[in-house]
Amino acid sequence: MQITASDPAFPEDAESFCRQTGNVLLASDDKAGICTLRIRKGNGAGQAAAPCGTAGGTNKNIIVFSGDLDKAIAAFIIANASAAMGRKVTMFFTFWGLNVLRKPNKVRVAKDFISKMFGKMMPRGSEKLGLSRMNMFGMGPKLIRSVMKNKNIDSLEQMIALARQNGVELDACSMSMDVMGIKKEELLDGVKMVGAATMLANAEVSDMSLFI
Amino acid sequence: MQITASDPAFPEDAESFCRQTGNVLLASDDKAGICTLRIRKGNGAGQAAAPCGTAGGTNKNIIVFSGDLDKAIAAFIIANASAAMGRKVTMFFTFWGLNVLRKPNKVRVAKDFISKMFGKMMPRGSEKLGLSRMNMFGMGPKLIRSVMKNKNIDSLEQMIALARQNGVELDACSMSMDVMGIKKEELLDGVKMVGAATMLANAEVSDMSLFI
């Protein structure tokens, strides 16, 4: 398989990718900013190499506590890169992170006064998220989104869709939902409601757990 | 053992819990929002199953850098859920996280001017912590605490007490204490003063380290 790319970090990444997934990087060439790589699938011994890493599992476990656009983007870039390496990824959305999973349109559900107020004050879905810094009353997120688009980088919404296509599991913390008065119907379809015990069980078969 | 619960995430969590702790979930039933589970202690083979997970240890290591109420709650929920699974948990409080461990009342200790100033400006103990967002000059924390109380969820102070009862180790970063001018007498009794090397040693026998 031959690949060409204009990203200067690509050869390093491809080498890492091959080392961890049991493929063989045959040759790497960098001419005038264009890298060419040749990769043989499998490790030549007729079977995938056992991945390096911790013995208990190579899954990835990502706790998304933050509801900031920049942190959500970081979380999904890591999740999608892990899935591309063939790893099982579980994301556990808790506290403000639940806002990332909210459907953009209002869903009619019965709520008490405080839950309604929370629902109004917090961003409804990924498109409404602010930045952790340089938010500038909403100009920052628009600017970052426009720059990412110009650089042909997926939007957060495309990243979420890709994650779901690639089998990344999206879990919502049931206790946070209870506290913030968010109902299952208000979250993206297919999101599972789980508790901390499930997140911890996922952590125990993962070699990386992040709190974002 | 038979358990009933009204939390929709409960069966998923119970299944995860049993899988990781060597107990057997015999049956799970969900009727009209009430889940009934039957669990056999031990794995039926007369001994607890070896826990899945990384080879080096199933301890949990939590670095609490933040002094925000919401992040402290998240940290203690994870710590207590880990302890409930029979895992050893160490929490390392550093920088602003030290404020979580401060005694609520003023303790008379000799301090230089800057340390006194720091001591006054930073929240004295868990009850004074603010939120990482929607703090609204202190209304946010009051609101969250009141909602949690109405939902029968433990307060942060109850979570801390529970953690200590269950053997969660609370460590304070000695260097941060030195920089912020916080003395041992000002922290909750029984908190150990340690450095980064001890935190790292704990990390090396843990399958999950979080920076919160």
Next chain:
Amino acid sequence: MQITASDPAFPEDAESFCRQTGNVLLASDDKAGICTLRIRKGNGAGQAAAPCGTAGGTNKNIIVFSGDLDKAIAAFIIANASAAMGRKVTMFFTFWGLNVLRKPNKVRVAKDFISKMFGKMMPRGSEKLGLSRMNMFGMGPKLIRSVMKNKNIDSLEQMIALARQNGVELDACSMSMDVMGIKKEELLDGVKMVGAATMLANAEVSDMSLFI
């Protein structure tokens, strides 16, 4: 080898350090606030003990997302303490964390308008970073730096230099550089440009990954 120290957390740390690195703590004594320790290099069996920890590796992987002074200090303290234990450490600077690696002086590179604007609005290098809280329009960082100096604690700049001397690898996220319009020439010399796949490959041979 005999060591004396005035830090009350030192015996605990030395014990942890010896346990994880295969050295033997022979005796520890604490008199009037001065601790004396005697350590035998190696474990007496003529070879270093296999380190406890996860099977897949004892490397440390630190993702620096934040561009706050306090979080950068925490990241480098952990990195340097890990390196002192003989562990390989990789730091992956992404998003605002890239600012930590910027050269303090302006570097002449061709940039589009938005990249120039980003470059001006974000702190240029470690000396310009603000605090995550109590920043007080730049007074906070000055205060913390002055306190650290008085307590004989290394400055962030000294910590970065020490990390490089001790072989800590500093990686910059190529995608973040692209989005923020930061060029390789603007980062400290020797920093590598890599992508998320390389960070993940490092995570898979580490027993601790942190998102800071």
